[in-house]
Amino acid sequence: MAETGRLTRTAPAAPMFSPVTLLRVAIILAFLAGWELLSRSGWLYRDVVPSWLAIGKALADLLLHADYYFNLGVTAGEIAAALAIGGVSGLAVGIVLGSNRFLAKAYEPYLYYLGPTPKIIFFPIMIMWFGVGPGSKIALGVLSCFFPVALSAAAGMRQIDKVLIKVGKSFRANTWQTVWKIYLPAMRHPIINGIRLGLGVALIGTLLAETKLSNKGIGFLIIQAYSVFDMPRMYAMLIVLFVLAIGANALVGRLGGLHTIRR
Amino acid sequence: MSAAARRRSVYDWMPAALGIGTVVVFFAALEGLIQAGLINRFIVPPPSEIIGSFGRVLTEEHVVSRFFFTLGECFVAGVMITVFGVAGGVLLYRYKLLQQAVETWVAALAAAPVVLAYPLFMVIFGRSAWTIIMIGFVAALSPVVLKTLEGLSGTRKVLINVGKSFNLTGSQQFWKIMFPAALPTMFVGVRLGLIFALINIVGVEFLINYGGLGQLINDLAERYDLPGTYAAICFVILVSVVFFMFLEKAERWLRPVD
Numbered sequence: 343m344a345e346t347g348r349l350t351r352t353a354p355a356a357p358m359f360s361p362v363t364l365l366r367v368a369i370i371l372a373f374l375a376g377w378e379l380l381s382r383s384g385w386l387y388r389d390v391v392p393s394w395l396a397i398g399k400a401l402a403d404l405l406l407h408a409d410y411y412f413n414l415g416v417t418a419g420e421i422a423a424a425l426a427i428g429g430v431s432g433l434a435v436g437i438v439l440g441s442n443r444f445l446a447k448a449y450e451p452y453l454y455y456l457g458p459t460p461k462i463i464f465f466p467i468m469i470m471w472f473g474v475g476p477g478s479k480i481a482l483g484v485l486s487c488f489f490p491v492a493l494s495a496a497a498g499m500r501q502i503d504k505v506l507i508k509v510g511k512s513f514r515a516n517t518w519q520t521v522w523k524i525y526l527p528a529m530r531h532p533i534i535n536g537i538r539l540g541l542g543v544a545l546i547g548t549l550l551a552e553t554k555l556s557n558k559g560i561g562f563l564i565i566q567a568y569s570v571f572d573m574p575r576m577y578a579m580l581i582v583l584f585v586l587a588i589g590a591n592a593l594v595g596r597l598g599g600l601h602t603i604r605r
Numbered sequence: 606m607s608a609a610a611r612r613r614s615v616y617d618w619m620p621a622a623l624g625i626g627t628v629v630v631f632f633a634a635l636e637g638l639i640q641a642g643l644i645n646r647f648i649v650p651p652p653s654e655i656i657g658s659f660g661r662v663l664t665e666e667h668v669v670s671r672f673f674f675t676l677g678e679c680f681v682a683g684v685m686i687t688v689f690g691v692a693g694g695v696l697l698y699r700y701k702l703l704q705q706a707v708e709t710w711v712a713a714l715a716a717a718p719v720v721l722a723y724p725l726f727m728v729i730f731g732r733s734a735w736t737i738i739m740i741g742f743v744a745a746l747s748p749v750v751l752k753t754l755e756g757l758s759g760t761r762k763v764l765i766n767v768g769k770s771f772n773l774t775g776s777q778q779f780w781k782i783m784f785p786a787a788l789p790t791m792f793v794g795v796r797l798g799l800i801f802a803l804i805n806i807v808g809v810e811f812l813i814n815y816g817g818l819g820q821l822i823n824d825l826a827e828r829y830d831l832p833g834t835y836a837a838i839c840f841v842i843l844v845s846v847v848f849f850m851f852l853e854k855a856e857r858w859l860r861p862v863d
Contacts (some may be wrong), residue, residue, distance in 0.1 A: 365702055366706045390729055449624055459842050460804040460808045470649075542718070588717055
């Protein structure tokens with residue numbers, strides 16, 4: 343059988359690095375070089391822009407120090423508690439409002455308009471109610487994450503296919519079974535989206551509260567580094583914190599299967 | 606009025622009445638519990654005292670000038686996010702390779718807790734309004750960039766083809782077709798950006814004890830003026846809600862039909 347040129351022609355070798363990757367590397371290198379240049383130029387006060395060597399050393403020092411992990415554990419515990427309390431209460435309120443149009447019209451505007459207010463301003467009240475310990479930080483985290491979870495859950499409830507609910511009714515599912523077997527699986531994506539948003543704002547709320555008044559946690563370490571003007575350490579902590587925050591956000595989205603949604 | 610129409614109008618105002626009624630009952634119950642000594646008035650001041658302290662806070666604490674100070678910071682941050690955000694979005698739309706390389710970074714910046722870097726900004730800009738404005742700017746930039754990009758990328762093909770059929774130049778195509786078509790989506794980004802900016806600006810004012818409304822709350826809390834603190838918090842909530850509603854109305858005006 344005669345072979346056609348189209349079948350025998352080999353595909354051109356793919357370049358080792360795509361242009362996008364090369365551009366990304368170029369941008370990162372340009373940023374690092376620009377930073378180092380600025381650091382050595384003396385244009386800014388010493389240590390405002392420390393050299394990468396100093397930041398790297400501070401980063402290694404930070405990650406090798408047990409004290410850092412203790413404080414990271416404190417903050418992680420506060421955020422987890424805030425997310426658990428705020429997430430569960432937000433979910434419950436969202437399900438109630440999403441399943442009842444009358445209640446939604448009565449109460450949802452309050453959630454909708456209170457949601458975007460700056461939550462850190464409630465910190466003095468939280469200190470009065472829950473003390474200066476972890477309680478006030480958790481409370482601020484709860485307050486921050488409640489609103490996005492509740493609003494996402496309410497919106498998710500309204501998007502559930504009515505057929506699914508009718509199927510549940512035809513099987514005589516009780517309230518608990520309907521919530522557990524129909525509502526929650528059907529609104530998985532809006533809930534995960536809400537939890538993602540909730541995690542982000544709970545993290546910010548908890549850490550900001552720690553920077554304002556605390557004696558342990560990552561927020562405390564950041565403000566301590568600021569007060570002794572240890573800039574390389576502060577940069578190192580912010581880098582780790584940003585990586586952890588973005589990583590946690592991406593992880594929640596991935597675990598919830600958000601990447602599988604067809605757009 | 607027919608019975609059905611009457612039922613409909615009752616159904617329209619009943620939920621709002623229930624919402625307002627719940628708030629009133631909650632505060633009345635709180636007042637009663639505090640007056641009865643079941644809740645410590647040195648932790649939660651009675652709502653009547655909070656309402657009574659509104660006038661004092663407004664006059665003695667220069668709330669109006671503080672409000673305009675915060676509004677000024679929001680305005681500067683808003684102008685900056687609009688100029689740089691729209692320019693960034695246009696740049697990413699114009700250069701596809703750049704867009705593919707950095708779009709995920711811009712989205713990641715939106716998820717990053719930028720406000721936590723406020724001590725760093727204080728070192729760079731000092732304890733000044735610029736620290737507050739710059740945090741508002743950095744925290745609110747990415748939604749404007751992303752929404753501008755989304756708006757330009759979503760311009761309908763038929764509109765672009767109309768421009769081509771009129772032999773428009775690149776600049777004319779952008780200003781007469783692409784930009785007006787993308788404007789409503791861009792404004793969604795600007796609205797989100799302004800909300801982020803306001804949240805961060807008031808938050809940082811509170812944290813660094815400088816500026817307008819955020820500093821007012823910190824000041825009153827440090828003086829242990831509890832009714833005043835609660836009244837100031839209510840005032841900030843009111844300002845945020847009005848700001849949010851105003852932006853929503855502006856967006857609806859700009860996007861009359863979805």
